[in-house]
Amino acid sequence: MNPTASSAREEILARIRAASGDAPSTDARIINRDYLAAHVETDLVDLLAENLTDYRARVYRAAAPADVAVIVAGLLHGPRLVVPDGVPDAWIPAEATALRDQPALDPATLDLTHAVLTGCALAIAETGTIVLDGGPGQGRRALTLVPDHHICVVRCPEQVVASIPQALPLLDPTRPQTWIAGPSATSDIELDRVEGVHGPRLLDVILLAARS
């Protein structure tokens, strides 16, 4: 660290200490959390479906892994499908050309693919949100960003939680996270909502039933 850099740090810290000198020195850092841990208790999968649809994701239900492959086949606009490690083979339709991320696909190649198929870390029903954390079946962040079509499978009900307060303790902050609520959108032009600017313009969510 050069001298000016370290003095900037020391100076800012000193200014802060002088400025907040009237703050308590004790460790009573208790926040009154007078809010709910969740706003709903039941029918989380239905609520998730409803909220995802409300933000223009398309939602499908699969009773078994083989159904996933059939649904995916029907959704694809072309054969080139990015498939991160850990996606079960049963989800991949026979007619797709599965592109593995090994060696890592460069952005230009990703830009030429038709879709990406992933799982997720969890989903939040109340807000219609899917969380990816780079775990098995999710891949690195670029894989779900550059292709124009993201197909995401949520295992139900075990991956569905009610609320944000229930989701955070299950997530590891040291992992890179992407929270997704509907496809890319903008309201920048006269506040008219348009789906799809830079992220995937299509978000398809497949709710895969338990014990299947």
Add this chain to the structure above:
Amino acid sequence: MTGVYVGMPAFPTAARAATRNAQLRANLTRATHTIRDRRARAVAELEDWEGLRQAGKAIKDETLAHLDDYLLQLEAKVTEAGGTVHWARDADEANRIVTELIRATGGSDDQPHEVVKVKSMATQEIGLNEHLAAEGISAYETDLAELIVQLGDDLPSHILVPAIHKNRTEIRDIFRERMGEWGRPAPEGLTDTPADLAEAARLHLREKFLRAKVAVSGANFMVAETGTLVVLESEGNGRMCLTLPETLISVVGIEKIVPTWRDLEVFLQLLPRSSTAERMNPYTTMWTGTHEGDGPKQFHLVLLDNGRTQTLADEVGRQALRCIRCSACLNVCPVYERAGGHAYGSAYPGPIGAILTPQLRGTASELDASLPYASSLCGACFEACPVAIDIPEVLLHLRERVGREAKEHGGHRLERAAMKAATYAMTHPAVYRAAENAAVRARKLIPKKVPFGAGKAWTETRDLPELPEQTFRQWWKETHR
């Protein structure tokens, strides 16, 4: 290039010019009312909104009370996770640090330095784009509205929707005329439908995303406990910038900290609903330092003071540092609705700008001295604010300060600017009506003491100052006869 806010006229002059522009007014009125109504619905969905709001306030007060501790904790965690932390006392220092970091990434004559940018209030505040341009570095704004503003040589006018003052036809014309100068031109026969315009932006920016080596961002939150940075967005341009380049430089105000990972549960509920009126914004990215095999290999965090510690030193004014930049206060403000965002002369328009800018910059200029008067004190901003910043209280406090300074320094100039701004706020009929009835409503909501958290200690020995009993008109009459 995005313009800078230099030599801006004081608020009343700029506001009068803006109110004469019928198009601007029509755009603003429609937009603010639309967002306001949507937001009310999104907030009404949560029965515990007030509890979340009070928790948000308490968490931010706790952060501000022990800001030194939290910054050190954050620095340690970011460093541990492979990031590098820099400290900047002011705008110049921050701009210099960012420039050096960009230079250090290499580049050559045939490959000049360029960076992609995610919309960030902090970099607007320090005039980073202008500084980089002067250093020969092109900074491409990638948020659709910021792109419109940048291509149009314009200034943002709203925190959330910076191009709110432009309609679709104006935007199409800007795209047709200017995109070619910056990269891929607008498609032939571009229409003015929002979908077509968004598509044009997608095509124009995609090549830049795919080749970008360096990105510059801000952050909505930084978690001290874990070293995690959080960016909320809608379009995916944020994800592009935060994920694809090799180097990521984030410039973030020192007040953007929350102490714990758990604290995000409050702000991730408060911010989207207050801001875009959504249950959740389409994309939220969280990263902690660098991640092996995923995203940027270099991560630099530039912690920005630039007047924040000076703001922190003011017992009444420091609450402005709780702001999470949701823009709810703009959308309910009768003065903003008529004056437009440019009249406030800084990156921060509307009620929050009226209290934040004069504190960050001081009140030596006419513009900054006039800002605390750019309000009818109706209290709607306070009611809307998700972290319960008592904006009217801070406005009154700053008016007192401007008055005192004007006397001490014989600054009749400043006083005149201030009075003109007050006259402006008072003489606009709708502004005036709102002021008549709302202040009393707002007063009831102000607790005598801050009941918990760090604020408690700050106010333990004294009551919070009261809003005056009288209306703004009475106040004016009595003090300026």
